[in-house]
Structure formats: structure tokens, C-alpha cells
Amino acid sequence: MGRGLKRRPWLFAPLVLGLCLCGCDTQSPLSPHSRASGDIATLWWWMLGAATIVFLGAVGLLVVSWFRRDRPGLPLLGRNERASTGLVIGFGIVIPAVVLIVLFAVSDLVVIGDTQAPAAGSTSMTVRVIGHQWFWEVRYPGTDAVTANEIHVPVNTRVRVIATTADVIHSFWVPQLNRKIDMIPGQENTVLLDADRAGVYRGQCAEFCGLQHAHMAMRVFAEPRGRFESWLDNMARPARRPTTPAERRGEQVFMSSQCESCHQIRGTTAAGTVGPDLTHLASRTTLASDTIPNDRYWLERWIHDPQDIKPGNKMPALALDRRQLDSVVAYLRSLK
Numbered sequence: 001m002g003r004g005l006k007r008r009p010w011l012f013a014p015l016v017l018g019l020c021l022c023g024c025d026t027q028s029p030l031s032p033h034s035r036a037s038g039d040i041a042t043l044w045w046w047m048l049g050a051a052t053i054v055f056l057g058a059v060g061l062l063v064v065s066w067f068r069r070d071r072p073g074l075p076l077l078g079r080n081e082r083a084s085t086g087l088v089i090g091f092g093i094v095i096p097a098v099v100l101i102v103l104f105a106v107s108d109l110v111v112i113g114d115t116q117a118p119a120a121g122s123t124s125m126t127v128r129v130i131g132h133q134w135f136w137e138v139r140y141p142g143t144d145a146v147t148a149n150e151i152h153v154p155v156n157t158r159v160r161v162i163a164t165t166a167d168v169i170h171s172f173w174v175p176q177l178n179r180k181i182d183m184i185p186g187q188e189n190t191v192l193l194d195a196d197r198a199g200v201y202r203g204q205c206a207e208f209c210g211l212q213h214a215h216m217a218m219r220v221f222a223e224p225r226g227r228f229e230s231w232l233d234n235m236a237r238p239a240r241r242p243t244t245p246a247e248r249r250g251e252q253v254f255m256s257s258q259c260e261s262c263h264q265i266r267g268t269t270a271a272g273t274v275g276p277d278l279t280h281l282a283s284r285t286t287l288a289s290d291t292i293p294n295d296r297y298w299l300e301r302w303i304h305d306p307q308d309i310k311p312g313n314k315m316p317a318l319a320l321d322r323r324q325l326d327s328v329v330a331y332l333r334s335l336k
């Protein structure tokens with residue numbers, strides 16, 4: 001039995017598909033949490049239903065032809081050429097054409113309109129997202145708030161996302177909230193985010209953009225208005241000053257090494273733009289674009305050898321000694 005499954009791994013496909021349809025909803029367009037994603041999911045199910053009808057009709061004709069391969073004509077209809085031609089035209093041309101026209105009309109008149117971003121200058125909120133190899137820079141126009149890889153929005157609020165890229169083509173996609181949009185050099189594309197309930201929604205770059213494309217993910221935090229405003233106020237502030245001897249040593253090491261030339265920490269002399277803004281690094285839940293958790297152990301490993309965790313990224317190993325590494329980790333973990 002086991003040997004047979006090894007030889008025919010495709011036998012697992014129905015099980016995997018069933019599990020994904022039932023439970024894999026952390027990044028699934030079939031688990032919608034906004035009106036836009038709900039329309040997309042509904043359209044998909046109707047498309048699946050129509051395709052199933054056409055498929056079963058074709059399979060039915062094949063089954064009939066198999067069992068009647070030694071007898072000319074159709075069941076009940078016999079050798080009626082007009083009926084045979086009608087079936088072929090119906091299943092081969094008429095039904096597919098009607099289905100395609102209806103789906104096109106629904107998607108064009110309903111779904112696309114519901115997924116469009118609000119117009120500029122409307123009462124909606126605006127967030128700017130810039131794609132980099134391989135992280136997401138997130139800015140909130142009208143404030144000094146800058147973060148990376150985690151987008152916070154108020155729940156039940158229409159948010160206009162303006163997506164651009166700083167290097168190659170990326171694609172912004174949060175399946176549970178809306179369709180994907182491409183991020184093309186020199187252009188701005190927009191999409192609507194409007195979560196209908198508080199929660200965390202995972203997003204992903206959906207356009208191959210280099211070696212670490214698969215590790216270019218993000219999280220969207222939809223939260224109550226009051227909690228969001230408190231978060232935004234904190235993000236707009238400069239970095240807090242170090243208070244312990246270890247934190248002060250860590251700041252000195254950070255400013256005297258290559259860290260300062262690549263990262264920005266608002267309120268200090270660090271003003272690099274190569275890597276993410278670290279002003280409030282400790283407030284994030286993950287590191288390296290949702291690749292590893294943001295805790296002391298993984299932060300230490302990331303600083304010690306980032307290429308081991310995410311090969312090809314632009315952050316070099318700095319060869320810090322044990323005391324320097326501990327100090328930098330203490331400093332960065334104080335940036336909340």
C-alpha cells in the first residue's frame with residue numbers, strides 16, 4: 001500500500017484539495033473577509049459550477065459513445081443526424097458561449113467595480129506600499145509613520161492602497177481582502193482594502209521578482225479604530241532613547257557599523273534607505289518579510305548571518321563579537 005502511494009503521489013491530490021478547501025484559509029481567496037473578496041469568491045464558485053456542467057456533459061457523451069460504440073446513433077434518438085449535430089453545437093458552442101458572456105458581464109459590471117480602489121480625494125484612508133527586493137515599505141501619507149511588512153488598517157474602513165516598486169516588478173495580493181495588482185517601475189496602481197472584521201490577513205508578492213520571491217510576504221492587521229489610531233500615533237514618533245547600558249552600547253555599535261548606512265531610525269543619524277525602516281522594529285511580529293518570528297533568538301540569528309536565513313538579500317553579515325551582538329539585539333528590541 002505504502003509503496004503504491006509512493007509510486008503514485010497524485011493519489012494524494014483529492015485529500016490535499018479537500019483539506020485546503022476546508023481548512024487552509026490563512027491565505028485563501030475562498031475565505032473572503034471583505035465585500036470585494038466575497039464577490040471574487042462568488043464569481044469563482046459560479047465559474048466552477050458552469051465548468052462542471054460543461055465537463056460532465058462532455059464526459060456523459062463520451063460514456064454514451066463508449067457503451068454504444070458498436071451501435072450507430074444515439075439513445076432514444078437513434079440515427080438522427082440533426083439531433084447529433086444539435087448536441088455537438090449545444091455543448092461545444094452555445095453553452096460555452098452563453099456561460100462566457102454571462103461571466104464576462106457579471107465580472108465587468110459587478111466584480112470589477114466592487115474591487116476598485118476609492119477615488120483620490122475621497123473620504124477613504126490612503127496607504128502607500130513600495131515593493132523592494134525583498135520587503136514591503138509601508139507609509140501613511142499625512143503622517144511620519146513608516147513601517148515594513150505589516151500594514152495596519154481600521155476595520156470596516158475603505159483603504160486606498162497605492163502600490164509602487166523601487167526596483168523590479170512585484171505584485172501586491174492579500175487574497176482574503178481583494179484581487180492582486182502589479183507593481184510596475186514608474187507607475188502607480190491602486191487597490192481597495194476593506195476588512196469586514198478584525199483579524200490578521202496574510203499577503204504575498206504574486207509576481208516572480210528574484211531569488212527570495214517566495215519569502216516576500218506581508219501581514220495586514222485590521223483592528224478597531226481606537227487601537228489603530230494608537231498604533232499610528234506610536235509609528236509617527238521618533239525612536240525612543242536607549243535607557244540601559246546594553247541598549248546604549250548597542251546604539252553605538254549600530255551607528256558605527258554598516259547598519260546606519262542601510263537602515264533608518266528616525267530621531268537618530270541613521271538615514272539609510274537600502275533596508276527597512278527600523279524606528280519601531282520591536283513592535284512588529286515578524287522579521288525578513290514574514291520569514292521568521294520577531295523574537296530575541298531569531299533577531300540574533302538574523303543579524304549574525306542573514307544570508308543563512310534568506311540567501312541573496314542585501315544585508316551582509318557584520319562579524320560582530322558576542323558582546324557587540326548582544327548589545328545590538330538589546331537596542332533593537334527596545335525600539336517599540
